[in-house]
Amino acid sequence: MADDLDMLRADIEAAMAGAEDLRALDAVRVAALGKSGQVTALLKGLGALPPDERRARGAEVNVLKGEIERALEHRRVTLEAFALDARLAAERLDVSLPPRLAAPTSPEAGSIHPISRTMEELIALFGAMGFAVAEGPDIEGDWHNFSALNIPEHHPARQDHDTFYLTAPEGGRRPVLRTHTSPVQIRTMLSQEPPIRVIVPGRTWRADHDATHSPMFHQVEGLVIGRDIHMGHLKGTLVDFLRAFFGIADLPVRFRASYFPFTEPSMEVDIGWSRKTGELGQGGDWLEILGSGMVHPKVLANAGIDPRVWQGFAFGMGIERITMLKHGIPDLRPFYEADLRWLRHYAASPLSPFTLHDAS
Numbered sequence: 001m002a003d004d005l006d007m008l009r010a011d012i013e014a015a016m017a018g019a020e021d022l023r024a025l026d027a028v029r030v031a032a033l034g035k036s037g038q039v040t041a042l043l044k045g046l047g048a049l050p051p052d053e054r055r056a057r058g059a060e061v062n063v064l065k066g067e068i069e070r071a072l073e074h075r076r077v078t079l080e081a082f083a084l085d086a087r088l089a090a091e092r093l094d095v096s097l098p099p100r101l102a103a104p105t106s107p108e109a110g111s112i113h114p115i116s117r118t119m120e121e122l123i124a125l126f127g128a129m130g131f132a133v134a135e136g137p138d139i140e141g142d143w144h145n146f147s148a149l150n151i152p153e154h155h156p157a158r159q160d161h162d163t164f165y166l167t168a169p170e171g172g173r174r175p176v177l178r179t180h181t182s183p184v185q186i187r188t189m190l191s192q193e194p195p196i197r198v199i200v201p202g203r204t205w206r207a208d209h210d211a212t213h214s215p216m217f218h219q220v221e222g223l224v225i226g227r228d229i230h231m232g233h234l235k236g237t238l239v240d241f242l243r244a245f246f247g248i249a250d251l252p253v254r255f256r257a258s259y260f261p262f263t264e265p266s267m268e269v270d271i272g273w274s275r276k277t278g279e280l281g282q283g284g285d286w287l288e289i290l291g292s293g294m295v296h297p298k299v300l301a302n303a304g305i306d307p308r309v310w311q312g313f314a315f316g317m318g319i320e321r322i323t324m325l326k327h328g329i330p331d332l333r334p335f336y337e338a339d340l341r342w343l344r345h346y347a348a349s350p351l352s353p354f355t356l357h358d359a360s
């Protein structure tokens with residue numbers, strides 16, 4: 001090939017090698033093969049040559065053109081690979097790094113509301129004792145909320161000033177905002193064959209509003225049904241639960257005879273504390289903490305379970321109340337006020353998992 005073409009090819013190849021990105025490479029392509037490029041100029045100049053020279057020269061220029069096109073393509077592929085490598089390096093993420101720790105209750109981190117935290121603890125604690133979690137509707141029928149539970153027609157709990165009723169549908173009975181989570185246990189007994197072992201945490205509603213009562217609050221109830229479940233199971237379960245929940249291994253627990261329409265016999269459960277200091281576990285005073293009893297045979301029958309074959313126990317407690325006692329929270333109202341100062345103080349970090357016996 002003619003020396004001038006060799007020199008031109010060397011120049012263009014050097015320019016290509018020096019092109020460090022796709023834009024620079026395209027400039028090299030235009031300078032060689034573009035409308036006024038050097039190789040294009042040579043092709044245009046062929047017409048001025050005598051015919052025999054033109055053929056030989058034309059073949060050489062076309063070979064050069066082909067070589068340059070292939071070299072451009074090769075360099076383009078290389079530069080694209082470089083560009084991808086550079087991007088991957090720049091956007092590198094180390095997925096094995098631990099998360100950056102924001103302050104536990106800063107706005108960025110979010111935090112677990114004390115009610116949610118207690119619910120999680122209840123689910124974990126009772127879960128470890130073999131209880132499943134059941135849920136049901138907040139808006140209930142009168143039968144599931146009252147009648148099935150052996151609560152008589154004229155019981156004060158059913159009155160308008162104690163319970164929120166919704167407007168009745170045409171020709172129907174008025175729905176009620178559930179006043180306890182018990183209707184969920186009724187639904188569980190109706191839909192599942194015993195043996196049954198469930199807890200039911202959830203929202204409940206009563207027409208009550210003062211410093212110690214909120215119209216919306218939370219409850220957890222438990223239900224155990226088996227062929228030979230007796231009061232010993234009730235006592236063992238609740239003593240173990242209370243000692244684990246409050247993190248006090250020798251917490252005094254007392255069972256005191258009481259009355260509920262849905263249990264027979266019924267017992268209120270008290271824990272030891274000091275009325276003077278508020279400290280749990282010592283001080284010689286008693287604090288009522290939950291209600292319990294053996295499920296009334298009429299309630300079992302109402303829920304489709306034969307009381308001659310099956311028996312069991314149930315219990316219920318207020319989630320706000322046990323949360324206040326456990327964490328020394330003095331007032332009920334801030335639970336529902338979303339005040340960040342209160343939440344920073346009492347809410348839990350999502351990054352510090354609760355334990356089954358967290359005494360803090």
Ligand code: 2NL
Pocket residue numbers: 182183185186219221223260262263290291292293295296299314315316317318
């Ligand atoms: C309390 C008392 C209690 C129950 C709830 C219950 C549910 C069914 C059948 C029988 Cl379906 N009993 N629940 C039993 C005893 C006490 O709660 O003081 N709660 C805050």
